[in-house]
Structure formats: C-alpha cells, structure tokens
Amino acid sequence: MTTPTPTTPTPTTTPPRTTGAHTPGPRTTRAHTTAPRTARPRTAAPPRTTRQRQRQRRFTLTVAVLVVMLAATVIGSAMVGQFPLAVADIVASIGRRLGLVPVDAAAQFADGALWNVRFPRIALGLIVGAALGIAGTMMQGMFGNPLAEPGVIGVSAGCAVGACAAIVFGLDWAGAATVPVAAFVFGLITTFAVYFLSRSTGRTQILTLVLTGIAVNAVASALIALCVFLADTASREQIVFWQLGSLNGASWISVATTAPFLLLGGVGALISAGKLDLLALGERQARHLGVNVERLRVVSIVCVAILTSAAVAYAGIIAFVGLIIPHLLRLLVGPSHRLLVPASALGGALLISLADMLSRTLVPFADLPIGMFTALVGGPVFFVLMRRSLRGGTGMP
C-alpha cells in the first residue's frame, strides 16, 4: 500500500512525461489534468480512467486503514492511563454514564479519571490532530509549496504571544479559559495582520505573504522573549511548557469549544479543495479556469487561522503535524485536495492520538510535552515512506 507504482497515463490525461528524477512542475500538472473544470464530483465524469480508478482505490484503502488504526488507537487510549483500570471497569463506567448500570459510589474516582480526564483528552486530541492536518494541507495547497505550514503566516507565533501575555500578566477574566481565549484571539489577529500587511492594490503575492510572515513571526518571537523576561519563575515554567504543547487539562468544555471551529474550517477546506487543485496549475492558469485566486487565498487563510488557533489555544504549540501529515498522505493518496483534506484530518488525528497516549502514560505522575512525541513518532515514519517512494521512482510530491 505504501509503495506507489508508476502507471501508464491514458491518452486523456497525457501529461508531460518525466522519467526517473522528477521536477515539481510537470508532476503537479499531471496530477491535475484529470480534474474536471466544474466542481462536480469526479465520479460523475465518465469515462473513468484507469488512473482515476487506481487513485480512488488507493484513497479508499488509505482511508480504511487510517480509520481502523484510529479506532484501534482511540480504544487503546481509553484503556491505558495512570489511573489503573481493568477493561471491565471501563466498560462498567461507560455503562453507568449511559444509565445502563446502577451508580456505584465506590467508583467515584474511576469515573472521575475516565470522564473528566481521559475521555475528554482523547476527544480533544482527535480534534486538534484533525484541525492541524487540515490546516497544513490548506497551507501547502495555497502556497503550492510543500514546505508551507500554518506557522509560516504567523498563526502559532501569534497564539503564543497571546498565551504568554495572559500567563505573565496573570490575566484571569475567563478563569481557566483565559489563556486559550487569549491564544485564539491573538492567533487570528496575527494572521489577519500578516494578510493585510502583505496586501497591495487589492492583491497578495505568495512571496510577500511569506516575507511578511517572517517579519511578523520575528516580532512575535521578540514579544514572547519579553514575556519570558518579565515572568516570575512559575510563569516562566508555564510558558516553556505551553510552547512544548500538551493536551493535559483537556475538558469537555475545551472539546465543545474547539469542535465548531474544526467543523467550520473543515467545511471551508472541502469547499475550497477543487479550487486548490486548479491553483496547483499555477496562479494564471487557475485564474483562466475561473478561480478567483484572491478570494481562495482569503478563504484559505481564514480557515487555516481558525483551525490552527483553535487547536493551539488549548494544546499549545504542537510541532510537525501540519507540515508532515499532508506530505505523508500525499505520498499515499496523491495530490487531489478532495482526497487529501479528509485523509490529512484522519492522519493528524491518528498522529496526535498516538503521541498523546505516550505522553500521558510514560512517566509516573508526570505529563510529557506532546510535541516531542509527534516528531518522535512522525519523523521516522515519514522518513521510511519517503525512502520507499524514492525507490519506487515516483519522487517526492
């Protein structure tokens, strides 16, 4: 499944052929010439080519595998934790919550550990992972560059500034939600600042967007450094750990407040998917094909800002997911965003779930930063896939 095999393109998809070593341009062209110009689903455009069928098959297979792995991880995650519980206890606790089993006062702590700590944390992990996966996919699609990730347009750095400021100045107007709210709002503000600063005569260019992002990121880092300087020992420690990322402290409230943003961003991503495919042909070509590139860019930036800010607000900075997950799945399902967006959502959720399972169980009484594990788990997997696909001759996406 992980070794893509070269296929013979049919006459209708005749791309500029590349042999052996590959250049980015022709490949993206080849990848998208099959896309119908209208936004109708691909399956409605007969006759289907071998290539389409094969891609569809691989997508189905990948999604099936991801769903199964994700389900297994979620169930596994629910079974392990620092509160030792047998499977039967967990099932009984779920039964109690559903009203199927009578309430048991002796199980107060078990119920607490499961319903106030473990389950919301698993749910938040899924949401955060999916959001970061989708955001990364959109960024790479919008920039037409596989090195793009949400950090480029300053989202994460903006969130960090908000969180650090809230921590240092001891803000408390929203109780425990103050830091997440500050992070979310600052993330949005920073992203929109990057967009508007890079806009000139009603348009943005990718290069200016990237450069403005670099400048704004630098200012944000300076503000974070200032916060670290101003902080007392306890706040300083809090800042450091916030920047390493953690799902510790997840609650149903955090799940309920993050989920709508995932939904919003996810729908935005799916709607834009077809246009992002056309954008891969190049800006001018996309414009000729009827894509309002500027509007697509705004929609993408808004989606990325919402998704990333919501994820980062509660979880802190989790490196690597937004960059690597879309990459990895492009190797598996190909570059079409219609397939890539849902696949990346699943992939991101899977990676975060696995990483969080490790970070909350490995060291007794402690909670390890999750960013460490996303890189530790994702890095080698990515490397292996990349090597295999290089041997397979299809090159990097």
Place this chain on the structure above:
Amino acid sequence: MAPIESEVIPSLPVTVTDETGTAVTITDASRIIALDLYGTLADTVVGLGLGDNLVGRGSTNTSPELADLPVVTQDGHQLNGEAVLALEPTIVLTDTSIGPREVQDQLRASGVAVVFFASTRTMDSVAEQIHAVADALGVAKAGEELAARSVQGIADAQDEIAAMTAGIDPLRIAFLYVRGNGSVFFILGEGSGADDLITSIGGNDVATAAGISGTKPANSEALLALNPELILVMSSGLESTGGLEGLLGRPGVSDTIAGQNRRVVDMNDGQVLSFGPSTGAVLHSLSAAVYAPSELRP
C-alpha cells in the same frame, strides 16, 4: 517538622471559602494531597498532626517521614490528573504555583474537595495560612496551636539573630536562583520571599534596595554593582551548577565581595522560602550558617 502535641480529630464536614472565592465543603480528610511549589502546605498538614493522612507529596517535601509517599509533582506544571485521582484523595490542598489549573478543575469535577490557598509566601502570611489549612481540615483548634508555635518560633529565632548581629552593620546579601549551567540564573528581589527572608536574618537585601522586584535574570555587571557580601542559593541549584566552583565560575560572581571571600550559603530548596511552620527553624539554621558557622558546625 514535629506535629503539635495534642491529639487531633477533624470535625467535619466544614465549608470554607477558598482563595479563588469558591465555597468548598469538606466531608472527609482521611486522604489528603497537599500540592504547592514550596511544599509549605504539606508541611502544615504534618504540623497539624495529620501527616499520616497524606497520600502523595511534591518533590519539595523531602522530610524523611514523607519519603515513602509517591511524588505527585516533579516540578511545577506537569501534574497528571489521572495519576492524582489514582491516589483517591478526598481533599486536595493547593495553590496557583502548581498546575496546569485545568487539572485541579478536573479533580474538583470528579468530586474531590479542592481547596486553593494564597500562593504568596511571606513572614506575615505564616499564621494566616496555617489557620486557613486547619480550617479546611476541620482542625481549627490545632491550627491555633500550630500557628502560635510557629509565630513563637519565628520570634525566638529573631531574638537570637538580634543578639548575634548586635553592633554590626547589616550584611549585604543577595539571593540567587540558579539551575544548571545555562541561562537559568536569576536574582530574587522584592516580593519574591527572599527579601523577607534576608531582612528576617538581619541582612540587607541588596536586590530590593536596588529596586529589583520579583525574579529577574541576573546580569553580571548588575550583580557586580550590587556587590553582595554573602550569596544565598538553594542546595540542589548550587549542586546543579557545579557546586561552589561552578557558581563562582559564572561571570561576575567571583568579583563580588561574596565571591572573593567564597561566602556562599546554600539551603534546602523546599525549605528556604517555604514560610510555613518550619520557618522558625529555617531562620535559626540559616542565621547560624550566615553569622556563626564555625562555632555551630558539628
């Protein structure tokens, strides 16, 4: 930390309004976890005679009678909610120096009585905090006793110090917070607790005098300008930076009067700034180390 002498039986339930303004009802004090960065709350519980009810400790609670308890918090902000719940506490005493805050909320949501206390630690807050902890555990009377003993201990120590320092100029002292060899090198100023501590042992806190408040990164030249005659540090901090030689190797330190005379006093991290029932003893030993080291060395 010796507990008070009278026998203590909690009279519960009690309802207290904690530091965050939340009304908390405590019905059972049989399984206690006390969590704060300095370990003062656990120290207080022991002092109140309920040490046997503790089911977990922080890494700063280093006293031998607590040694067998599991360490719930390594340092600061990585509490694991499930792990704390697994100890099945009936009451958690804590403050904002430990987190993340959401974990305490999770505990509360799971039916554990979570009581927040003030996280400020000063000489004046000692009695007040002992009363607050005692009230939450339903042992107000024991609280009176322990608070009186602690205040008396501090007063005794201060009398002793006054006698020791009679006729000499206040010693210029700086409290440095140092960890490892990197950039964790801070000077503690006004409001950090170090100011109170230094004044209480009859010293002159050079950082506060220079207008430094809170915890500030120690700039080598600023340290030279402060020019303390004695440097206070935490024991494991000193160890982590390579002992006395390591500390003196940091730019600026060896050129101060304290550095030239190698006059550095270190004290247990968990005790030195705890401001609780042990503070009288802290002042006693610290002043002995500062003013009369040779006579009192065993």
